Amino acid sequence: MNHFIDSKDIDIKSIYRIIVNNIASITKFTIFVAISSIIISLFLPPKFETNSVILPYQNSQQSSGVSGLLQNSLGLASQSMNYSRIFDDLFTSYDFIGNILNKNIEDKEGNKSLLIDLIIDKELNGELTDNQLQLLAQSIFISQNLSMNYDPYKSLMNLRITFNDDVLALNIHNLILEEFDTYLSDLKNTKIQQKNTKLIQKLSSVNEELNELERKREHFINNNKNINESAYLLKELGMIQREIGVKESIYLTISSQVELNKIDLSIEKNNFRILNRPVLPLNPSFPRKKLIVIFSTIFALIISSLYYTIRVRA
Numbered sequence: 001m002n003h004f005i006d007s008k009d010i011d012i013k014s015i016y017r018i019i020v021n022n023i024a025s026i027t028k029f030t031i032f033v034a035i036s037s038i039i040i041s042l043f044l045p046p047k048f049e050t051n052s053v054i055l056p057y058q059n060s061q062q063s064s065g066v067s068g069l070l071q072n073s074l075g076l077a078s079q080s081m082n083y084s085r086i087f088d089d090l091f092t093s094y095d096f097i098g099n100i101l102n103k104n105i106e107d108k109e110g111n112k113s114l115l116i117d118l119i120i121d122k123e124l125n126g127e128l129t130d131n132q133l134q135l136l137a138q139s140i141f142i143s144q145n146l147s148m149n150y151d152p153y154k155s156l157m158n159l160r161i162t163f164n165d166d167v168l169a170l171n172i173h174n175l176i177l178e179e180f181d182t183y184l185s186d187l188k189n190t191k192i193q194q195k196n197t198k199l200i201q202k203l204s205s206v207n208e209e210l211n212e213l214e215r216k217r218e219h220f221i222n223n224n225k226n227i228n229e230s231a232y233l234l235k236e237l238g239m240i241q242r243e244i245g246v247k248e249s250i251y252l253t254i255s256s257q258v259e260l261n262k263i264d265l266s267i268e269k270n271n272f273r274i275l276n277r278p279v280l281p282l283n284p285s286f287p288r289k290k291l292i293v294i295f296s297t298i299f300a301l302i303i304s305s306l307y308y309t310i311r312v313r314a
Contacts, residue, residue, distance in 0.1 A: 015309055022308040026301065033300035034293060041292045046284035048166040050173040053276035054157040056184075087157055090183065091148040097138045100172075100179055108167040115172065119145070145172070156275070166281050173278040184271035188264075196261045203254045210247040216240060 019026065090096050101116040119137045128136065147160040161176065163169035217240045227233045 018309050019305050026304040026308065029304040030297060030300045034297040037293050037296035038289070041287050041289040044287040045164055047162050047164060047286040048169045048281040049285040050161045050169045050278035050281060051276065052159045052173065052177065052274055052278045054159060054177075054272045055275055056155060056157070056272045057270060086184075086187075087148055087150045090180070091142070091146060094135070094138050096179070096183065097141055097146075098134055100176060101134070101137050101141065103175055103179075105168060105171050105175065107165065107171075115141075115175075118168065146176075157272075161278070162285070166284075170278055170280050177274070177278075181271050188271070192261045192264055196258055199254055199258050199261070203251065203258065206247060206251045206254060210244065210251060213240065213244045213247060217244065 101114070101119065103115055104112040105115045105118065106112050116134070116137045119140055120133065122133060125133060125136065145162050147162070149158045150156070151158070159173070159176065161169050161173040163172060217237070220237060220240060221227065224230075224233050224237075227237060
């Protein structure tokens with residue numbers, strides 16, 4: 001045991017002496033790496049980030065009581081949109097991204113240019129067709145500039161845009177939010193219109209059934225003049241009346257749902273709430289010059305110390 005401790009002390013002392021004897025070379029190498037890392041970090045292109053947190057609004061149309069039970073039984077109850085599926089599909093969709101790339105973006109000098117021209121240099125890719133250039137720009141934008149993360153438990157979407165200019169990063173972010181709002185509005189309106197088409201068809205069918213029941217009641221009354229004198233006939237009439245009452249309730253429920261959908265189509269609604277709005281970034285998110293210099297210096301010090309230690313002891 002004492003021999004192990006003694007040998008360990010000797011090893012530590014010998015390593016210390018090696019480092020002290022070569023401190024000048026270690027210091028020179030460390031300073032060289034530190035200066036090199038400073039120079040490299042100055043030439044690295046900056047990247048600016050803008051972030052936003054979005055809370056999508058859920059559909060608030062929901063009836064209670066008998067009306068709500070009828071809607072559920074008829075399959076008319078409003079269904080909330082699957083935002084997780086929408087976000088995953090939309091922000092990797094070439095149609096949606098392609099539409100954004102062909103929008104004008106304003107820089108800090110007030111000049112406007114197509115976003116696709118800021119993503120790729122068409123002159124350097126002159127051998128590609130327009131469709132190929134579009135696909136290339138979309139791939140680059142999705143992989144390098146756009147980041148989306150949806151938390152289904154909190155129903156929050158985190159959107160991040162990374163670009164080499166602070167003003168452009170903010171303007172691109174705002175453009176995406178505008179296009180996203182337009183997309184959700186169109187999607188909701190399309191769903192409402194499709195639903196109303198089915199509801200109107202159902203309404204017509206229920207109306208025919210209601211008219212048929214009313215004719216049946218009238219025919220039953222006309223064919224049974226002594227209806228008040230027969231308990232059996234009164235029971236039969238009561239059953240027809242209840243059927244008519246149910247159909248009337250269904251008719252009114254469907255009619256009210258159709259009108260509510262028409263109102264939804266006629267008014268402007270906010271599709272989401274921005275909990276954390278994107279702001280102009282004050283500093284680039286990359287490169288982190290201080291961290292680059294600090295870690296490079298520490299790494300150079302460790303590597304150079306290990307090098308001389310191994311070389312002397314080998």
